[in-house]
Amino acid sequence: MKHLIEPLDFTIEEYEKLFSLVDDIIAKPEEFSHFCDNKLLASLFFEPSTRTRLSFETAMERLGGKVIGFSDAGVSSSTKGETLADTIRVIENYADICAMRHPKEGAALLASKVVKNMPIINAGDGGHEHPTQTLADLITIRHYKGRFDNLTIGFCGDLKFGRTIHSLARALNRYKNVKFIFISPEELKMPEVFKQNIKKENYKETDSLVDVIGDLDILYMSRVQKERFVSSDEYERLKDFFILDREKLKHAKDDMIILHPLPRVNEIAPEVDSDERAVYFQQTKFGMFGRMALIITLLEAKND
Amino acid sequence: MKHLIEPLDFTIEEYEKLFSLVDDIIAKPEEFSHFCDNKLLASLFFEPSTRTRLSFETAMERLGGKVIGFSDAGVSSSTKGETLADTIRVIENYADICAMRHPKEGAALLASKVVKNMPIINAGDGGHEHPTQTLADLITIRHYKGRFDNLTIGFCGDLKFGRTIHSLARALNRYKNVKFIFISPEELKMPEVFKQNIKKENYKETDSLVDVIGDLDILYMSRVQKERFVSSDEYERLKDFFILDREKLKHAKDDMIILHPLPRVNEIAPEVDSDERAVYFQQTKFGMFGRMALIITLLEAKND
Amino acid sequence: MKHLIEPLDFTIEEYEKLFSLVDDIIAKPEEFSHFCDNKLLASLFFEPSTRTRLSFETAMERLGGKVIGFSDAGVSSSTKGETLADTIRVIENYADICAMRHPKEGAALLASKVVKNMPIINAGDGGHEHPTQTLADLITIRHYKGRFDNLTIGFCGDLKFGRTIHSLARALNRYKNVKFIFISPEELKMPEVFKQNIKKENYKETDSLVDVIGDLDILYMSRVQKERFVSSDEYERLKDFFILDREKLKHAKDDMIILHPLPRVNEIAPEVDSDERAVYFQQTKFGMFGRMALIITLLEAKND
Numbered sequence: 001m002k003h004l005i006e007p008l009d010f011t012i013e014e015y016e017k018l019f020s021l022v023d024d025i026i027a028k029p030e031e032f033s034h035f036c037d038n039k040l041l042a043s044l045f046f047e048p049s050t051r052t053r054l055s056f057e058t059a060m061e062r063l064g065g066k067v068i069g070f071s072d073a074g075v076s077s078s079t080k081g082e083t084l085a086d087t088i089r090v091i092e093n094y095a096d097i098c099a100m101r102h103p104k105e106g107a108a109l110l111a112s113k114v115v116k117n118m119p120i121i122n123a124g125d126g127g128h129e130h131p132t133q134t135l136a137d138l139i140t141i142r143h144y145k146g147r148f149d150n151l152t153i154g155f156c157g158d159l160k161f162g163r164t165i166h167s168l169a170r171a172l173n174r175y176k177n178v179k180f181i182f183i184s185p186e187e188l189k190m191p192e193v194f195k196q197n198i199k200k201e202n203y204k205e206t207d208s209l210v211d212v213i214g215d216l217d218i219l220y221m222s223r224v225q226k227e228r229f230v231s232s233d234e235y236e237r238l239k240d241f242f243i244l245d246r247e248k249l250k251h252a253k254d255d256m257i258i259l260h261p262l263p264r265v266n267e268i269a270p271e272v273d274s275d276e277r278a279v280y281f282q283q284t285k286f287g288m289f290g291r292m293a294l295i296i297t298l299l300e301a302k303n304d
Numbered sequence: 305m306k307h308l309i310e311p312l313d314f315t316i317e318e319y320e321k322l323f324s325l326v327d328d329i330i331a332k333p334e335e336f337s338h339f340c341d342n343k344l345l346a347s348l349f350f351e352p353s354t355r356t357r358l359s360f361e362t363a364m365e366r367l368g369g370k371v372i373g374f375s376d377a378g379v380s381s382s383t384k385g386e387t388l389a390d391t392i393r394v395i396e397n398y399a400d401i402c403a404m405r406h407p408k409e410g411a412a413l414l415a416s417k418v419v420k421n422m423p424i425i426n427a428g429d430g431g432h433e434h435p436t437q438t439l440a441d442l443i444t445i446r447h448y449k450g451r452f453d454n455l456t457i458g459f460c461g462d463l464k465f466g467r468t469i470h471s472l473a474r475a476l477n478r479y480k481n482v483k484f485i486f487i488s489p490e491e492l493k494m495p496e497v498f499k500q501n502i503k504k505e506n507y508k509e510t511d512s513l514v515d516v517i518g519d520l521d522i523l524y525m526s527r528v529q530k531e532r533f534v535s536s537d538e539y540e541r542l543k544d545f546f547i548l549d550r551e552k553l554k555h556a557k558d559d560m561i562i563l564h565p566l567p568r569v570n571e572i573a574p575e576v577d578s579d580e581r582a583v584y585f586q587q588t589k590f591g592m593f594g595r596m597a598l599i600i601t602l603l604e605a606k607n608d
Numbered sequence: 609m610k611h612l613i614e615p616l617d618f619t620i621e622e623y624e625k626l627f628s629l630v631d632d633i634i635a636k637p638e639e640f641s642h643f644c645d646n647k648l649l650a651s652l653f654f655e656p657s658t659r660t661r662l663s664f665e666t667a668m669e670r671l672g673g674k675v676i677g678f679s680d681a682g683v684s685s686s687t688k689g690e691t692l693a694d695t696i697r698v699i700e701n702y703a704d705i706c707a708m709r710h711p712k713e714g715a716a717l718l719a720s721k722v723v724k725n726m727p728i729i730n731a732g733d734g735g736h737e738h739p740t741q742t743l744a745d746l747i748t749i750r751h752y753k754g755r756f757d758n759l760t761i762g763f764c765g766d767l768k769f770g771r772t773i774h775s776l777a778r779a780l781n782r783y784k785n786v787k788f789i790f791i792s793p794e795e796l797k798m799p800e801v802f803k804q805n806i807k808k809e810n811y812k813e814t815d816s817l818v819d820v821i822g823d824l825d826i827l828y829m830s831r832v833q834k835e836r837f838v839s840s841d842e843y844e845r846l847k848d849f850f851i852l853d854r855e856k857l858k859h860a861k862d863d864m865i866i867l868h869p870l871p872r873v874n875e876i877a878p879e880v881d882s883d884e885r886a887v888y889f890q891q892t893k894f895g896m897f898g899r900m901a902l903i904i905t906l907l908e909a910k911n912d
Binding site for chain 2 (some may be wrong): 030033050051054055057061062072093262263264265268281284285290
Binding site (some may be wrong): 574 | 673676689697698699798
């Protein structure tokens with residue numbers, strides 16, 4: 001039995017299989033619409049996340065499966081002092097596969113150690129990992145770029161706390177000749193721990209999006225939260241450097257793609273949405289297809 | 305593609321088609337139980353409403369479809385500062401059709417402008433519109449009265465803030481020779497804007513239910529909330545005038561029907577429930593059938 | 609039409625039928641996976657309970673049925689002042705069968721008096737009854753013991769407020785030669801009202817688990833809540849007497865089984881989980897099968 005707790009739990013080859021399954025699902029969705037008949041997904045959201053939860057539930061339902069779960073820790077038994085391990089042992093008696101989001105780092109890993117017969121998908125554990133977002137990112141890149149090697153990707157915004165950025169950087173660093181440009185204010189720089197596995201010549205850091213946008217094949221935007229800054233003066237001085245608008249886009253390549261894990265607040269101006277390079281809404285669709293492929297793959301591994 | 309944002313979005317002819325579809329569904333429900341196989345309804349309740357939400361979800365499930373969604377803004381991404389437009393663009397990647405309730409007027413209209421391929425049903429936007437309640441009301445009237453013209457309808461209670469009353473009045477005013485009697489305390493009178501499209505000879509206003517109940521073919525009751533009144537003395541003095549009980553019912557026609565959008569608090573005495581003229585619980589069943597017909601109609605329009 | 613409001617609503621013979629239906633479902637689940645096609649369960653949780661709610665929803669979905677409902681009174685219309693009777697009358701227009709949990713004693717009974725055509729299953733009404741937990745308990749005992757008579761069962765912990773203990777004691781007291789040992793601190797003794805139907809020679813009371821554990825065929829553990837005690841000194845002095853650990857288990861029979869309605873806090877040490885006699889997680893699985901059998905039985909009774 002296999003789980004997906006962090007992005008590197010799957011090898012490059014395993015991702016390739018997932019991607020080609022995604023291709024099949026997109027090409028012939030009706031052939032998969034009964035794959036999960038009589039199967040149940042437990043969708044356990046100990047903290048709310050509409051987008052991710054609905055993506056998982058849609059994925060399961062589009063496969064013919066059904067869903068049980070909760071969208072909020074307030075309605076779970078954990079309010080009665082039950083341990084996560086006990087909750088999972090009970091849920092395992094109900095469901096065939098489980099997607100869980102939890103505010104504590106390592107929660108999904110712990111769940112995967114407890115279960116005997118129910119694959120666990122980490123749908124976010126605190127600031128730690130969110131591997132199905134990485135899956136969505138990779139599928140989107142593959143769709144528009146056709147490859148993962150020989151690409152230059154810029155990560156822009158909050159690189160310090162952005163877990164989706166950390167995960168994607170690690171996943172892409174497994175491919176050949178991927179160049180990273182980290183674009184952030186000093187306060188929100190990419191942490192050392194994530195840079196140390198990248199070759200020195202393969203990354204650079206800057207605090208100006210406009211200076212580097214012309215070099216990028218992919219621009220991965222993220223939210224810059226005011227409360228991360230020491231002073232609001234500092235925030236006001238810097239925020240515009242990290243907002244993508246039509247003006248800055250003029251300097252970008254014609255085939256650059258813009259990703260964002262969403263929700264977006266103001267870091268991408270609405271005027272950008274109609275630009276063909278803006279693919280962040282399609283990204284959510286690829287995320288849903290990725291979750292379909294993942295559910296199929298984990299259920300098949302379980303039955304082997 | 306067609307949406308239902310406000311009751312007059314559908315012509316009289318389009319309503320007739322809906323009504324005859326409702327007849328078909330009631331007559332042979334099993335013929336429709338797979339109509340929405342592999343279809344997903346997004347049920348987005350940015351503010352809670354059990355009755356309406358469960359009616360939509362029942363409708364979709366009775367058609368063989370599935371449901372994703374949330375029942376409370378607290379568990380939606382809007383708490384992270386996401387705009388409604390962004391939320392809808394994401395949901396459009398998941399679902400085939402969407403019913404939404406939102407506290408802000410115009411929210412459903414905005415959603416309908418944003419989507420490319422997902423019909424929007426307004427399940428209530430603030431104090432503004434609630435067209436599927438109007439649909440339920442119309443189906444109930446048609447079932448018991450067999451016609452919409454040459455009817456006298458009394459609206460009783462809070463006519464100032466009662467959006468279901470405003471909507472139904474507009475919808476019925478499109479038919480011939482419909483007489484309206486508006487029964488309310490001075491504080492809660494029907495607003496001018498809703499009266500100005502009705503011919504002067506076709507409506508009158510009163511503050512006494514018992515004086516006019518004998519003239520009515522339909523009595524539409526609504527809740528009178530204490531907090532709408534300037535003083536609680538005024539409330540105490542007036543409230544009994546607008547409570548329907550067995551005593552007042554003695555003056556009504558034998559074939560008058562009593563409607564109420566529910567929930568009811570104390571404006572209809574429980575002793576009235578067993579009266580054959582009380583059809584407010586059947587009304588919720590007609591509402592569910594109406595939503596089934598509506599989902600079918602909007603999905604068919606989308607595929608045309 | 610039949611409801612399940614309290615455990616004794618079913619005769620011993622009716623339970624036997626349920627049990628043999630459970631056997632069939634476990635043996636051939638696929639034969640039941642379409643039993644509830646086109647049927648809807650209303651899952652109305654006016655107070656949260658993940659475990660019980662998900663067990664019911666799993667049961668219905670494993671039978672091919674669908675679910676509507678809410679997991680929290682906050683999202684129900686009762687917040688608008690609607691009576692329970694009105695809510696149930698509306699829900700009856702949507703669903704085929706209803707499981708409800710409510711904080712008020714007698715809520716499920718009231719619902720069962722109001723409905724015309726929807727069986728009601730009490731999923732807990734305040735501190736009163738929780739008959740499907742009793743069903744889960746009975747199925748588990750039958751599975752591991754093969755009989756209900758000639759058994760000695762120890763109930764340990766909070767016997768004063770533990771509704772699942774009261775219900776199971778009443779249910780088992782219908783069988784021959786069942787001996788009860790009530791193990792609790794003075795403050796949390798089994799109330800007189802529940803003892804008076806048991807023959808004097810068939811029960812005894814003690815405040816020491818270790819003294820009696822060797823006599824037991826079944827040990828039913830429950831939570832001892834600190835706030836039930838007059839002083840925290842008293843709690844500290846007594847709590848260890850009612851905690852099950854590996855040390856105390858040494859004195860138990862090899863084929864004793866340990867039950868617990870869950871959630872468990874600290875009254876069973878985690879080291880006990882790996883003991884073969886610990887069957888409290890299997891118990892939740894039997895609970896789910898019991899609910900499947902119950903839904904089938906009540907829907908069949910309705911159609912007769």
